Amino acid sequence: MISRDLNPIDFLKVEDLEKIHKASLTVLEKNGVEFHSPEAREVLQKGGAKVEGEKVFFPPELVMEQVSHAPSEFTLHARNPENSVTVGGNHTVHAPGYGSPYVMDYENDKRRSAKYDDYVAFTKLCGNSKNCDVVGGVVVEPNDVPDNLRHAKMLQAAVKHTDKCLMGSAMGEKKAQESLEMAGIVFGGVDKVRENPALVSLINTNSPLQFDPRMLEALMVYARNNQPVLVSALAMTGTTSAVTLAGSLVQQCAEVLSGIVLAQLINPGTPVVFGSASSIVDLRTGNLAIGSPESVKMFSVIAQLARYYDLPSRGGGSLTDALIPDAQSGYESMMVVLSSIMSGINFMLHSMGLLENYMTMSYEKFVIDDEILGMAGNYPGTFPVDDDTLAVDAILQVGSGGNYIAQEHTFRHMKEMRVPIISARENYAGATDFSDTAKRAHEYCKTVIEEHQDPPLDEKIEEELNKYIENIKE
Amino acid sequence: MISRDLNPIDFLKVEDLEKIHKASLTVLEKNGVEFHSPEAREVLQKGGAKVEGEKVFFPPELVMEQVSHAPSEFTLHARNPENSVTVGGNHTVHAPGYGSPYVMDYENDKRRSAKYDDYVAFTKLCGNSKNCDVVGGVVVEPNDVPDNLRHAKMLQAAVKHTDKCLMGSAMGEKKAQESLEMAGIVFGGVDKVRENPALVSLINTNSPLQFDPRMLEALMVYARNNQPVLVSALAMTGTTSAVTLAGSLVQQCAEVLSGIVLAQLINPGTPVVFGSASSIVDLRTGNLAIGSPESVKMFSVIAQLARYYDLPSRGGGSLTDALIPDAQSGYESMMVVLSSIMSGINFMLHSMGLLENYMTMSYEKFVIDDEILGMAGNYPGTFPVDDDTLAVDAILQVGSGGNYIAQEHTFRHMKEMRVPIISARENYAGATDFSDTAKRAHEYCKTVIEEHQDPPLDEKIEEELNKYIENIKE
Numbered sequence: 001m002i003s004r005d006l007n008p009i010d011f012l013k014v015e016d017l018e019k020i021h022k023a024s025l026t027v028l029e030k031n032g033v034e035f036h037s038p039e040a041r042e043v044l045q046k047g048g049a050k051v052e053g054e055k056v057f058f059p060p061e062l063v064m065e066q067v068s069h070a071p072s073e074f075t076l077h078a079r080n081p082e083n084s085v086t087v088g089g090n091h092t093v094h095a096p097g098y099g100s101p102y103v104m105d106y107e108n109d110k111r112r113s114a115k116y117d118d119y120v121a122f123t124k125l126c127g128n129s130k131n132c133d134v135v136g137g138v139v140v141e142p143n144d145v146p147d148n149l150r151h152a153k154m155l156q157a158a159v160k161h162t163d164k165c166l167m168g169s170a171m172g173e174k175k176a177q178e179s180l181e182m183a184g185i186v187f188g189g190v191d192k193v194r195e196n197p198a199l200v201s202l203i204n205t206n207s208p209l210q211f212d213p214r215m216l217e218a219l220m221v222y223a224r225n226n227q228p229v230l231v232s233a234l235a236m237t238g239t240t241s242a243v244t245l246a247g248s249l250v251q252q253c254a255e256v257l258s259g260i261v262l263a264q265l266i267n268p269g270t271p272v273v274f275g276s277a278s279s280i281v282d283l284r285t286g287n288l289a290i291g292s293p294e295s296v297k298m299f300s301v302i303a304q305l306a307r308y309y310d311l312p313s314r315g316g317g318s319l320t321d322a323l324i325p326d327a328q329s330g331y332e333s334m335m336v337v338l339s340s341i342m343s344g345i346n347f348m349l350h351s352m353g354l355l356e357n358y359m360t361m362s363y364e365k366f367v368i369d370d371e372i373l374g375m376a377g378n379y380p381g382t383f384p385v386d387d388d389t390l391a392v393d394a395i396l397q398v399g400s401g402g403n404y405i406a407q408e409h410t411f412r413h414m415k416e417m418r419v420p421i422i423s424a425r426e427n428y429a430g431a432t433d434f435s436d437t438a439k440r441a442h443e444y445c446k447t448v449i450e451e452h453q454d455p456p457l458d459e460k461i462e463e464e465l466n467k468y469i470e471n472i473k474e
Numbered sequence: 475m476i477s478r479d480l481n482p483i484d485f486l487k488v489e490d491l492e493k494i495h496k497a498s499l500t501v502l503e504k505n506g507v508e509f510h511s512p513e514a515r516e517v518l519q520k521g522g523a524k525v526e527g528e529k530v531f532f533p534p535e536l537v538m539e540q541v542s543h544a545p546s547e548f549t550l551h552a553r554n555p556e557n558s559v560t561v562g563g564n565h566t567v568h569a570p571g572y573g574s575p576y577v578m579d580y581e582n583d584k585r586r587s588a589k590y591d592d593y594v595a596f597t598k599l600c601g602n603s604k605n606c607d608v609v610g611g612v613v614v615e616p617n618d619v620p621d622n623l624r625h626a627k628m629l630q631a632a633v634k635h636t637d638k639c640l641m642g643s644a645m646g647e648k649k650a651q652e653s654l655e656m657a658g659i660v661f662g663g664v665d666k667v668r669e670n671p672a673l674v675s676l677i678n679t680n681s682p683l684q685f686d687p688r689m690l691e692a693l694m695v696y697a698r699n700n701q702p703v704l705v706s707a708l709a710m711t712g713t714t715s716a717v718t719l720a721g722s723l724v725q726q727c728a729e730v731l732s733g734i735v736l737a738q739l740i741n742p743g744t745p746v747v748f749g750s751a752s753s754i755v756d757l758r759t760g761n762l763a764i765g766s767p768e769s770v771k772m773f774s775v776i777a778q779l780a781r782y783y784d785l786p787s788r789g790g791g792s793l794t795d796a797l798i799p800d801a802q803s804g805y806e807s808m809m810v811v812l813s814s815i816m817s818g819i820n821f822m823l824h825s826m827g828l829l830e831n832y833m834t835m836s837y838e839k840f841v842i843d844d845e846i847l848g849m850a851g852n853y854p855g856t857f858p859v860d861d862d863t864l865a866v867d868a869i870l871q872v873g874s875g876g877n878y879i880a881q882e883h884t885f886r887h888m889k890e891m892r893v894p895i896i897s898a899r900e901n902y903a904g905a906t907d908f909s910d911t912a913k914r915a916h917e918y919c920k921t922v923i924e925e926h927q928d929p930p931l932d933e934k935i936e937e938e939l940n941k942y943i944e945n946i947k948e
Contacts (some may be wrong), residue, residue: 006483009816016859023864034874055874102902111902209874239877243884245857247865282899283888289899293852294891321899327911328897330804331846338812339853342483356902372805378767379813383719385490390497391721400508400529400683403713410717414757417768423802425756425763425795428576428585428830436800 001085001133002092002377008307008344011300017308020246020301024253025060032057033209033258037216040262047265056258063257066264072310073346074228074271076134077196079186080163080455085133087200087228087273088312092341094351094373095134095167096126097317097361098202101141104355104362106442109324111360114140118361120157122353124452125366125445127162131373132352134200137167139353140361151175152469155182159465163455168199168227173217176201178472180225185464190225197271200228202349204277205255207233207240219259223266230314230347231259232275236288239281245294249301252276260311273347274306275314277358288357290319291332299336300343307344316340317350318369321357325364325438329355333369338376367441367448371421378418389413475559475607476566476851482781482818485774491782494720494775498727499534506531507683507732511690514736521739530732537731540738546784547820548702548745550608551670553660554637554929559607561674561702561747562786566815568825568847569608569641570600571791571835572676575615578829578836580916583798585834588614592835594631596827598926599840599919601636605847606826608674611641613827614835625649626943629656633939637929642673642701647691650675652946654699659938664699671745674702676823678751679729681707681714693733697740704788704821705733706749710762713755719768723775726750734785747821748780749788751832762831764793765806773810774817781818790814791824792843795831799838799912803829807843812850841915841922845895852892863887 012020034054035041041051047066050057073088085093103114119142126132126139136158145153151169158166159182166186168179183199184190193199203219206212211219222229233252235241241248256274263270278298282289289295299315306313319336322329333354340348350358351373353366383389394409404410422440424433433440486494508528509515515525521540524531547562559567577588593616600606600613610632619627625643632640633656640660642653657673658664667673677693680686685693696703707726709715715722730748737744752772756763763769773789780787793810796803807828814822824832825847827840857863868883878884896914898907907914 006485009480009483011480012856012859016856019859019864023866026866027869031870031873109908206875208869208872208876208878237878238884238888239879242865242868242878243881243887244863244865244890246859246863247868247883250864250866251869280891282891284893285899285904287899287901287904289891291897292892292894293849296853297857321897322911323898323900323902323905323908324910325801327799327801327804327842327915328845330801330806331808331842331849332804332897334805334808335812335849335853338809342816359902368801368805371802375767375805375809379770379809382486382490383768383771385486385493385720389718389720390493390724391716391718392497392500392724394716394721395501395682395725396505398682399505401680402682404682404711404716405713407717409721410712413717414712416718417754417756417763418766419758420766423765423795423806424797425759425761426797427761428797428833430759430761431797434583434797436798437796437802438800441801 002341004090004380005382006380008303009300009342011297011304011343017304020249020253021308023250024257025063027250027254028058028063028258029060031209033255035211035216036213040216040220043265044262058258058261063261066261067257067309069264069268070260070272070311071269073312074197076165076200076228077198078163078165083164085165088346092345093133093347094131095137095349096122096132096139096351097353098349099138099141100359100361101143102360103140104360106364113143114361115144116142116153119154121449122361122366123157123161124449128448128452129370131370131377134165134167135162148474149469149472151179152182152472155179156465156469159186160457161454166199168201168222170201170203170215170218172214173221176218176221180221182465182468185468186461194226197227200230203229203231203259205233205259207235207255208251209255211259219263220266223263223270226267226270228271228273229263230273230275231256232277232314235278237280238283245298248278249298252278253305272311273314274309274311276302289321290357291321291336296336296339299340299345303343303345312346314347314349315345316348318352318354318372319350320355323356325362325368329365330368334372334376337372341376341380363445364438364441367422367445368437371423374418476815478564478854479856480854482777483774483816485771485778485817491778494723494727495782497724498731499537501724501728502532502537502732503534505683507729509685509690510687514690514694517739518736532732532735537735540735541731541783543738543742544734544746544785545743547786548671550639550674550702551672552637552639557638559639562820566819567607567821568605569611569823570596570606570613570825571827572823573612573615574833574835575617576834577614578834580838587617588835589618590616590627593628595923596835596840597631597635598923602922602926603844605844605851608639608641609636622948623943623946625653626656626946629653630939630943633660634931635928640673642675644675644677644689644692646688647695650692650695654695656939656942659942660935668700671700671702674704677703677705677733679707679733681709681729682725683729685733693737694740697737697744700741700744702745702747703737704747704749705730706751706788709752711754712757719772722752723772726752727779746785747788748783748785750776763795764831765795765810770810770813773814773819777817777819786820788821788823789819790822792826792828792846793824794829797830799829799836799842803839804842808846808850811846815850815854837919838912838915841896841919842911845897848892
């Protein structure tokens with residue numbers, strides 16, 4: 001978890017932000033949102049929305065009233081209390097890549113289908129990263145595990161190999177319920193989990209202006225049980241949303257608010273996060289351009305809109321359109337991470353490992369992103385300015401033309417600088433290692449995975465989880 | 475020139491900023507600064523400073539009085555008026571790398587001594603870059619040109635191959651005077667140059683708390699002739715300045731203010747820029763770590779201090795400690811560029827081409843940095859929020875589950891997105907080019923240099939410049 005000393009960037013003028021807000025209320029009232037779940041529609045209708053067929057129309061007062069019930073920040077609990085995090089305020093919480101079906105294999109620079117072994121290896125990297133706060137999501141898609149067990153095996157690996165915060169499955173009611181019950185095993189009962197939210201889940205809208213049944217069912221399970229949900233739009237400008245950034249934001253805002261209304265009607269006070277993974281589309285190629293400055297502007301406005309609604313925000317990530325862990329992957333990911341942190345994004349999914357927009361996870365990129373998160377997270381921490389650090393005495397003592405290397409003041413403060421994990425700081429003449437960042441990252445991650453040690457876990461919990469998974473039906 | 479719509483980041487609280495300011499006044503009064511030029515000391519003494527030997531002590535009132543004479547922003551004139559830039563306000567002006575003795579040769583990934591041919595090639599890249607505003611400085615050190623002609627041959631190349639803003643030599647009185655006279659040839663007389671400043675120069679302090687004779691002589695030539703000077707400290711924490719960021723900033727501030735006082739005493743209203751190229755030192759290796767978040771914090775405070783004094787600021791750049799144009803070079807340079815732009819740095823020397831801190835220029839990195847500048851410069855430009863861009867009509871027309879691709883609204887706005895120069899936006903399955911960013915950059919810069927065409931230049935000016943250079947003495 002990164003904490004900013006600086007105020008967040010307010011990207012738009014308040015009057016422009018309010019235009020987006022008002023336009024989204026108009027869209028919610030006049031077009032509404034299709035909720036492809038009878039149960040969700042029933043909840044919304046009872047709550048005061050107008051339902052026609054699959055479509056739900058939202059009066060503005062209903063939206064604002066329900067949104068006001070959501071907390072402005074909340075604690076997400078880890079089984080090791082030291083790893084619990086605050087979602088909201090001046091904090092940014094990091095979770096790794098989510099949902100990539102492919103893995104980039106550094107040995108031959110080719111992408112291939114991701115497997116459970118990859119999932120476990122990435123989970124170990126997450127456990128060892130100082131910057132990774134949340135595990136157990138679809139870090140990569142374990143394509144070799146039967147579909148009915150994937151969510152359970154992922155959560156099991158996260159609990160076994162780390163003691164960090166957990167994500168739950170968003171793939172329908174059954175899997176959400178099973179995620180919750182497994183969390184119950186870890187935390188001493190589902191009641192405990194309800195009291196101390198411990199499972200955050202990603203609920204995506206289906207742009208434009210729809211929610212599919214699986215996501216809605218999962219949202220409802222988690223809301224009933226007081227578990228936080230990241231309600232997020234992945235709008236693609238010019239295809240699944242308007243081509244303009246303003247218009248795309250109007251639609252995202254409408255979609256996300258409608259999901260939050262549902263969560264609040266089910267359980268007022270459900271922790272929710274106002275989210276986006278939206279991006280412009282490069283209309284030359286038809287591909288997402290998630291490493292573009294325009295996409296980043298949308299994240300900045302998402303953070304600002306969330307503050308306007310007094311909600312935590314989700315956006316950003318170590319995003320890139322590069323296919324390999326090269327310079328482009330570095331500059332794009334740094335741009336997205338740094339601007340998102342500075343804009344006040346509170347929850348950053350996709351913080352580590354991505355290549356090829358959201359499609360591929362790379363071991364090397366994971367390590368590169370760990371470095372990027374460490375650097376970008378260090379920047380907005382100001383430094384102490386007091387008589388000792390101002391160093392006037394030392395300056396007067398050293399005087400003109402002197403050297404500070406042997407000063408007592410230097411010895412006392414020299415360990416305050418951040419030490420990079422893989423970045424080179426040798427000069428050319430003295431360098432012993434001319435390998436590129438990807439190669440350094442490769443060596444680093446191999447060592448981390450090999451030397452990984454699981455944190456302590458009660459044997460009974462481990463057994464119970466095993467038994468629970470054995471009993472999961474088709 | 476990049477223009478921000480956003481307010482700059484104020485990195486420190488005002489009270490902390492003022493502590494740095496006050497401590498620097500204390501240093502100026504109690505330790506003073508060594509000015510290794512009798513003429514400079516005479517000017518300062520006459521102006522009200524106390525001189526003892528080489529050392530000059532500054533009463534606080536003298537400093538504040540003189541600093542107040544400097545303009546808060548100024549125009550730097552190019553021979554093509556369209557390329558003139560404003561230094562100050564919400565603008566950031568970019569100049570390429572400065573002073574590197576080495577060039578990285580991509581063909582064999584080895585660094586070698588820079589030559590005049592390299593200087594010319596980089597100047598052509600500068601001319602073709604949309605982001606580069608200033609040429610004619612020591613883009614690379616042309617080691618094969620005799621020392622007495624280097625500054626003149628560099629300026630000549632800049633005038634011949636581009637029509638952008640120019641830098642002058644800071645290497646003593648003779649070379650500064652010759653730079654000025656050459657600018658006079660280009661702009662129709664030295665008087666014209668005095669009226670419309672056209673030559674910006676880099677005056678470095680010699681930390682801690684000294685100025686060397688060459689820099690002082692050059693500063694005095696330019697101040698007498700109303701040419702802008704970037705007065706800059708390159709303090710290295712723990713060696714040539716205090717190890718703490720606050721203490722290092724105190725010293726930098728004192729050094730730079732003292733140089734500005736000299737310029738204002740010579741010619742009240744001389745355009746000056748409050749500058750820094752300072753960095754932390756990685757005390758494990760003893761090397762600069764210019765791509766570190768701590769170094770970036772100092773640039774952010776430099777920009778803030780400059781605003782406090784109502785002066786333009788200089789800092790940042792596409793800085794990196796990487797030895798090759800790899801992911802590290804990308805993420806470090808993006809961090810420095812983006813945070814410096816967001817912090818309100820007005821003049822960014824070293825904006826393009828650097829590797830190995832300030833030691834090596836790379837053709838490929840130049841192109842990579844051009845992309846970084848384009849992205850980072852695009853981000854702080856907000857977007858229009860009005861009835862058309864909010865797109866409520868289009869949203870209501872497309873409705874839930876529709877597609878925007880064929881909408882008139884999409885066609886009308888689709889060309890508003892930035893098009894990258896080298897970044898990949900293909901997906902893996904459809905990709906035809908899997909080469910890394912450095913390779914793409916290599917192909918790009920080869921083409922640009924080969925296809926470069928000089929802008930029109932009056933033959934008489936070209937002849938006069940040739941003649942002038944032929945007559946330069948040892």
